[in-house]
Amino acid sequence: MTTLEHTAARPAKETDTRPFAETAETGGKATPKRQFLRDAEAHVADTGHRSFVRSALGGYYTSRDTQKARYRDWEHARDAASLAKWSAVNRLDELLEQFASRFEARGGTVHWAANAEEARSIILGLLRKAEAKAIIKSKCMTSEEIHLNAALEEEGYGVVESDLGEFIQQLRGEPPYHFVFPCMHVRRDEISTLFHDNLGSEPTDSPEELTMIARRHMRQLYVNADVGITGANFLVAETGQISITENEGNARLTAALPKMHIALVGIEKVVANLDDLSVLLPMLATAGAGQPMTCYNTLYSGPRQEGECDGPEEMHVVLLDNHRSAILADPEQRDSLHCIRCGACLNVCPIFKNVGGFTYGTTYQGPIGSVITPHLRGLADWNHLSGASSLCGACSDACPVRIDIHHHLLHNRRNAARTAPNWLEKIGHRLFVVVASRPWLFRIAGWIARHTMGLARRLKPPLVREWLASRDLPSPPAESFRTAWRRRQRSLPSPSQGSPA
Amino acid sequence: MTPAAPSSDPNPRSSRDAILGRIREALRVPAPPPHVLDRQLVTAAEPSVEPRPEGGRGFPSLSVLPAEAGRPWLPDGGATPEERLALLTDNLEKLRAVVHRCDSADEAGRVVAELARSSSWQRVAWHHDALVEPLLPQLPCEAVAVDGADGSDKRRLEACDAGLSSCELLVAQTGSILVSSRLSGGRGLSILPHVHVVVATISQIVGTLGDALEATKARHGGQLPSMLSFITGPSRTGDIERILVLGAHGPKELHVILIG
Numbered sequence: 001m002t003t004l005e006h007t008a009a010r011p012a013k014e015t016d017t018r019p020f021a022e023t024a025e026t027g028g029k030a031t032p033k034r035q036f037l038r039d040a041e042a043h044v045a046d047t048g049h050r051s052f053v054r055s056a057l058g059g060y061y062t063s064r065d066t067q068k069a070r071y072r073d074w075e076h077a078r079d080a081a082s083l084a085k086w087s088a089v090n091r092l093d094e095l096l097e098q099f100a101s102r103f104e105a106r107g108g109t110v111h112w113a114a115n116a117e118e119a120r121s122i123i124l125g126l127l128r129k130a131e132a133k134a135i136i137k138s139k140c141m142t143s144e145e146i147h148l149n150a151a152l153e154e155e156g157y158g159v160v161e162s163d164l165g166e167f168i169q170q171l172r173g174e175p176p177y178h179f180v181f182p183c184m185h186v187r188r189d190e191i192s193t194l195f196h197d198n199l200g201s202e203p204t205d206s207p208e209e210l211t212m213i214a215r216r217h218m219r220q221l222y223v224n225a226d227v228g229i230t231g232a233n234f235l236v237a238e239t240g241q242i243s244i245t246e247n248e249g250n251a252r253l254t255a256a257l258p259k260m261h262i263a264l265v266g267i268e269k270v271v272a273n274l275d276d277l278s279v280l281l282p283m284l285a286t287a288g289a290g291q292p293m294t295c296y297n298t299l300y301s302g303p304r305q306e307g308e309c310d311g312p313e314e315m316h317v318v319l320l321d322n323h324r325s326a327i328l329a330d331p332e333q334r335d336s337l338h339c340i341r342c343g344a345c346l347n348v349c350p351i352f353k354n355v356g357g358f359t360y361g362t363t364y365q366g367p368i369g370s371v372i373t374p375h376l377r378g379l380a381d382w383n384h385l386s387g388a389s390s391l392c393g394a395c396s397d398a399c400p401v402r403i404d405i406h407h408h409l410l411h412n413r414r415n416a417a418r419t420a421p422n423w424l425e426k427i428g429h430r431l432f433v434v435v436a437s438r439p440w441l442f443r444i445a446g447w448i449a450r451h452t453m454g455l456a457r458r459l460k461p462p463l464v465r466e467w468l469a470s471r472d473l474p475s476p477p478a479e480s481f482r483t484a485w486r487r488r489q490r491s492l493p494s495p496s497q498g499s500p501a
Numbered sequence: 502m503t504p505a506a507p508s509s510d511p512n513p514r515s516s517r518d519a520i521l522g523r524i525r526e527a528l529r530v531p532a533p534p535p536h537v538l539d540r541q542l543v544t545a546a547e548p549s550v551e552p553r554p555e556g557g558r559g560f561p562s563l564s565v566l567p568a569e570a571g572r573p574w575l576p577d578g579g580a581t582p583e584e585r586l587a588l589l590t591d592n593l594e595k596l597r598a599v600v601h602r603c604d605s606a607d608e609a610g611r612v613v614a615e616l617a618r619s620s621s622w623q624r625v626a627w628h629h630d631a632l633v634e635p636l637l638p639q640l641p642c643e644a645v646a647v648d649g650a651d652g653s654d655k656r657r658l659e660a661c662d663a664g665l666s667s668c669e670l671l672v673a674q675t676g677s678i679l680v681s682s683r684l685s686g687g688r689g690l691s692i693l694p695h696v697h698v699v700v701a702t703i704s705q706i707v708g709t710l711g712d713a714l715e716a717t718k719a720r721h722g723g724q725l726p727s728m729l730s731f732i733t734g735p736s737r738t739g740d741i742e743r744i745l746v747l748g749a750h751g752p753k754e755l756h757v758i759l760i761g
Contacts (some may be wrong), residue, residue, distance in 0.1 A: 249751020
């Protein structure tokens with residue numbers, strides 16, 4: 001019952017629609033589905049964009065395969081990783097309590113946020129208490145989910161994204177395009193212009209120089225920031241630590257120099273112990289970025305301890321539910337909480353590669369986003385994402401924790417059909433049953449179809465117009481299958497021996 | 502010590518109880534184990550039939566499974582010290598870290614001095630440590646201790662060209678260096694200066710990440726350092742057109758000096 005109440009009492013309407021409004025410029029009566037169809041059509045036609053995204057992913061495929069080959073048995077490692085997450089998610093209450101008590105025993109504070117609204121007000125309260133003037137932030141998808149930056153700016157706090165990709169997206173005023181590679185759609189000349197306009201740098205077409213411009217710009221910001229905000233990839237119940245995975249070192253700096261460290265983490269991130277982490281960390285890096293390990297995998301167990309020469313005076317972990325417990329309440333799709341956000345399913349998805357990240361209109365793009373967004377924001381408005389799949393299963397094959405992603409898309413379709421049936425389809429299927437179970441009627445219907453298909457191709461009547469917009473009907477056959485079969489039987493020399501009539 | 506929840510939380514107890522209550526309600530219906538290839542793993546990971554006396558559902562952790570068998574499916578960690586040294590060196594070089602093999606602390610000091618001269622370092626940050634201190638006399642530039650009596654000053658550290666630190670352990674399997682806020686000069690020394698020089702002995706090399714975490718727990722017991730960081734190569738990014746660039750925010754160069 002609690003779960004139902006929770007879903008019904010979905011807070012802050014504006015949180016649920018803001019990201020969509022951000023990406024859909026038209027406003028008005030546009031629904032997420034209409035926005036998806038319109039943006040998908042535009043992106044599919046943009047072959048330049050598609051080939052750019054494909055070539056950006058080319059290096060990823062090579063390095064991922066090289067690193068996977070270093071595993072003596074990658075499939076067995078996937079088994080172990082999926083079981084580690086299954087075992088953790090199915091005793092989430094115990095492990096969260098264990099994490100909280102052990103983390104607090106080392107001087108940190110744990111806050112529980114049931115929804116986005118609560119998480120924002122907890123963080124704003126902490127910033128007021130710290131009298132924060134400058135905030136530095138490292139990449140954190142949960143903060144995108146709750147629209148933290150907008151809330152902070154509304155209250156007059158300046159916040160700088162330190163991850164290079166997120167920084168570029170912040171300057172562009174766009175959400176991330178891909179939840180692991182936020183600006184993979186942006187060309188270097190666009191970044192050069194962006195830096196020239198915002199930071200006054202000299203134009204350049206070298207990715208290395210562009211990176212150094214951001215590096216120089218950011219260094220004093222780290223030193224001057226008084227609060228650092230990060231996410232976390234794992235919570236370790238056994239030791240009360242949070243684990244942050246990154247490549248650039250920006251999260252390390254964010255958690256080292258400011259006097260307060262706040263981490264905003266989804267409740268599903270908890271794992272039982274460090275041993276599980278020794279399997280999950282390398283797999284996250286290999287599946288997500290084609291690396292043996294990312295550059296920095298860091299465990300934090302609280303603020304600066306006695307005898308340490310630096311580190312924050314205060315550390316806070318904000319545990320975010322925000323409809324995750326509703327996914328938990330669905331045993332069929334519970335394993336979508338096993339997700340470690342590596343992004344491997346996006347990188348292999350034919351839909352993602354063709355429609356691009358913004359088309360989804362969600363915080364979490366790609367196949368896994370299509371599975372969980374209906375739970376986070378409502379099935380009625382977001383079910384169309386489950387239809388945006390060829391069901392090829394590439395996502396499920398790529399998933400390092402073996403989430404059955406493409407079957408969950410089918411589950412969503414089924415659930416949507418149950419809650420909001422499409423009457424036209426229902427009547428159509430009933431009619432088909434009536435026709436298909438009566439040979440004489442089937443013969444008549446076939447005759448009508450053969451003689452009207454050509455007309456339908458030319459006239460595109462309303463019922464099939466949308467379907468025909470991107471497809472073509474085959475030319476109608478001259479005769480029915482049954483007629484053709486009878487003719488073929490007659491022309492054969494004799495029926496085969498001994499077969500029943 | 503459990504600090505009182507700050508006043509910023511709208512209703513701290515009730516949110517905690519509401520979330521845990523929803524989780525418990527949701528978990529009353531069990532979810533089947535994932536479809537894995539090795540059914541033996543599932544049997545071992547399945548919840549025990551008898552609930553544990555303390556009331557939990559009695560799932561064993563992954564560690565009860567294949568840890569004793571050495572996890573023969575993960576990337577190799579090397580069976581002998583020689584294999585581990587070779588694997589570590591190979592992995593570090595692939596990650597574009599520079600490995601310097603030295604026979605003695607004296608030779609290590611010469612290597613660091615040469616690095617300082619060739620890159621014209623003005624200031625090097627260091628911390629008090631038995632492996633780090635012997636390298637200082639040969640340095641041709643200013644040396645700044647980060648853990649001195651006046652504590653660490655982040656502005657002074659930012660002005661340093663390089664950081665010189667020791668580490669907890671080195672991991673052959675992945676080419677990682679495990680640093681900690683307790684044994685490696687705090688959190689800033691290994692990340693803020695443009696160059697990070699790690700000095701270690703070959704006896705600090707372990708096989709796998711699992712071995713490293715096990716050994717770290719054994720060394721520090723219940724009082725783990727507030728930060729433990731696996732450093733795997735110099736800082737990097739691929740955010741611009743997925744093209745690899747070294748030195749995004751952390752050190753552009755990583756030197757590993759192995760003594761022994």
